[in-house]
Amino acid sequence: MKAWWRGGVAAGALAAALLGAGGAGAASTGPFGIEVRFLGAPLGAAPRSAVNEAARRVSALIASPFEPVRVDVPAGECDRGLPALRGRLTRLVVFVRVKRLDDDLYATGMPCDLHDGSFLPIYGVVDLNSSGLSDLPRTDVLDTMIHEFLHVLGVGTLWERDARVSLSGEQDERVFLRRQGKITLYVAPRAVAAFRALGGQGAGIPLDPDLGHWAGGSCVRRCCPVRPGSTRGGSIR
Ligand SMILES: [Zn+2]
Numbered sequence: 034m035k036a037w038w039r040g041g042v043a044a045g046a047l048a049a050a051l052l053g054a055g056g057a058g059a060a061s062t063g064p065f066g067i068e069v070r071f072l073g074a075p076l077g078a079a080p081r082s083a084v085n086e087a088a089r090r091v092s093a094l095i096a097s098p099f100e101p102v103r104v105d106v107p108a109g110e111c112d113r114g115l116p117a118l119r120g121r122l123t124r125l126v127v128f129v130r131v132k133r134l135d136d137d138l139y140a141t142g143m144p145c146d147l148h149d150g151s152f153l154p155i156y157g158v159v160d161l162n163s164s165g166l167s168d169l170p171r172t173d174v175l176d177t178m179i180h181e182f183l184h185v186l187g188v189g190t191l192w193e194r195d196a197r198v199s200l201s202g203e204q205d206e207r208v209f210l211r212r213q214g215k216i217t218l219y220v221a222p223r224a225v226a227a228f229r230a231l232g233g234q235g236a237g238i239p240l241d242p243d244l245g246h247w248a249g250g251s252c253v254r255r256c257c258p259v260r261p262g263s264t265r266g267g268s269i270r
Contacts, residue, residue, distance in 0.1 A: 065095035065153075066124035067182065072116070073131040074163045080174045084129055084161075087178035091186065092125070099124055100148055102155055111145035112158055126156040127185050129178075134162040139169075142181030143190050157185035189246060210244070211237055217244060 067088040076084070099122075106118040115128055134141070140161045144154035159181040166174070184190045209221040218237030219225075228238045228247075239248040 068124040083174040091182040142184035
């Protein structure tokens with residue numbers, strides 16, 4: 034789904050933005066915020082609070098400020114069925130749309146438009162599968178939404194395969210993939226350091242078969258609490 038942004042493991046530009054280096058000329062406007070706008074089927078109190086908590090937790094990860102931006106986006110511009118978005122935005126707007134998705138999906142997420150310079154997204158969309166949602170424990174909704182909000186921010190979504198310096202090696206002649214039997218490991222030094230700091234072990238980080246996610250089953254829970262949103266097949270979820 035969402036071919037425009039389809040991609041895999043996050044690379045340098047996003048890391049720079051997350052660490053505050055991306056918006057060199059940006060005025061300091063306070064902490065980064067995410068504004069959730071719910072669409073679609075009504076959401077119960079518990080999953081709604083999980084979505085809002087996920088938004089708070091993910092926004093707290095972003096060191097760069099959200100540079101206020103004026104937008105005039107017609108309805109349906111980013112994805113069919115999305116409403117128009119107009120005015121001055123001071124937070125990342127994420128449409129969380131509750132709708133029926135394929136049975137093997139909990140949710141999908143993607144950014145829609147980016148700031149110049151920092152490449153931090155301006156708005157995005159998460160589709161949350163309405164089927165079975167009421168049976169999901171709150172922690173699974175929280176984990177899923179953290180995963181999808183990170184996709185909205187660009188993690189795993191903003192780089193085409195041939196432009197990911199860390200995967201193809203064509204951009205900077207550095208390749209951070211290593212095969213180990215049937216498993217592909219991601220071995221970029223900073224990523225491995227973060228993985229180890231969270232309790233991960235081994236020569237690198239095991240990836241899912243599509244190379245788009247850390248393999249959920251191989252990670253310690255704290256570093257990869259994303260099982261509900263993990264991939265089956267090739268698209269970003
Ligand atoms: Zn995903």
